[in-house]
Amino acid sequence: MKGVWDGLDKGRVSRAVVTAYMSDEYLDILAEVNNAETVDAVRRGTDRIKEIMGLWREECPDYAFMVDCLYLFAEKRIRDLSERQ
Structure with a gap:
């Protein structure tokens, strides 16, 4: 049976998560998207x-996937909020 971490670079993933969570800007955007009550509010977060994205791809490309994850989360929030309205 395959485990969740099979094939993943655990060190890279853990460093990326720590880097993201140590970033005030990342956490601020995460909170903005998570606490948004309207689709428009989430869209403002996606603009941020x-x-x-460009900065992370330039400054820390090995960890930029964390910003992609944040974007995917925002898209999910938009879908969820759209269904409620």
């Missing part, structure tokens, strides 16, 4: 995510 797009702004930091």
Whole structure:
């Protein structure tokens, strides 16, 4: 039976998570998206995510997938909020 971590670089993933969680900007955007009550509020968060995507891809490309995860989370929040309205 395969485990969740099979095939993943645990060190890289853990460093990326720590880097993201140590970033005030990342956590601020995460909170903004998570606490948004409207689709428009989440979309404002996605605009901020797009702004930091380029920076992360340039400054720490090995960890930039964390910003991609944040964007995917925002897309899910938009779908969830759209279904409620």
